[in-house]
Amino acid sequence: MSPPDAPDAPLRILLVDDDAEIRLAFRAALTRRGHSVVTAATASEARELAATSHVDVGIIDLMLPDGDGFALCAEIGRRWGFPTVMLTARDEDAAVVNGLASGADDYVVKPVAPAVLEARLRAVLRRGLRVTEPDRLSLGDLVIDQSAMRVYVAGSDLDLSATEFRLLSTLVSERGHALSRGQLIDAVWADSLPSTARVVDTTIQRVRAKLAAAGVTSPVLETLRGIGYLVR
Template sequence: MLIEDDQSVREGLRLSLSRHGHEVATAETGEEGLRRLRETTMDIVVLDLMLPGLDGFEVCRRIRAGGHLPIVMLTARGDDLDVVSGLEAGADDYVVKPVRPRVLEARIRAVLRRWAAPLDAGQETYGDLVIDRGALTVAKNGIPLTLPPLELRLLLELSASPGQVFSRQQLLESVWDLDFLGDSRLVDACVQRLRTKIEDVPAQPRYVQTARGFGYRFGPL
């Protein structure tokens, strides 16, 4: 699903993505995009942030609240505020306009690979957190948590080596499947979302800890 209000951009991206083998549905407003998503099953959403009416940030939040669907956002600027706000709203990745179709297509495929990739089996207990790698579930104090695949993969990657510090670049490569295309803000935003779900006090994390100046590690140590 491509949600983009600029007709020339929308049609150009639709044609380009179609040539790469994607079946593309389009919408020119956030309201239309959400309606079509309720009516039809989609694999991924490419979402422009600057939409008339319901803007892309709110559309992103509503998609996230309603289910687990990967989102690549389009932003007219690479400004930190726009990018970070979009990632915090739940986007998995972003591309700055003007969009190079080959870059967008690569980002789409990378996001889809991450959401579909199998994960190692095994159940582990860390304090009040239970991670079942085989069932792909996480529970806290016996209560199941609902984690989108990207947040789950990040948690599984970090918890596979408790105490080890992972740089943002390492996490981009192992969790996001990105190297030179990556942006460390993807990691920071995902960590922030994950902490709100697994930590008692997100501002004082016990599990996903910051190694200042280096990256992140999994505790409790």
């Protein structure tokens, strides 16, 4: 799968709406446009999918049977880190302000054409990672403190070497962009060039093993055969 910010790259979308017709209509339209869509009718279903599916971006309705979209957007941003777009029939200023203040990355009023919605999804993805505070990045299950060179999973410190930290931080900072072994060597091993580019592969394997042991399901470190690596 191509990086999600490429012009024609398919997206993995979480669509949350309690209206079955709207779910079916948008899922069908976005699927026809090449995207993978998982749907939920409630906030609790959305949480389960956010935790178990590899999602690039969420589309969240405002009114849900077991909560509201404002709170769900805030929770998604805090726990899983992928961007969200609120999709609702309410267009009053207060609702728009509350939606954006809650952590939604955009606010789209129904009805909206699938092509326009797709463009808004790509726009929020191009804005990149959430910066939770200076020198801190949040993506999926990870919080990366760049100044302290620490990675946290559910509040616990993930034990990484300095090289492993630099490699993971570099990939996460370039989320969605493929990086070659040469680019990673320049970024991670610039002060002490390795004798072989395969050191990148072995370091990736160690980082993957530590993420798996910590129960991290997102972000995902992907191997692009013949190219390099990327995080999504």
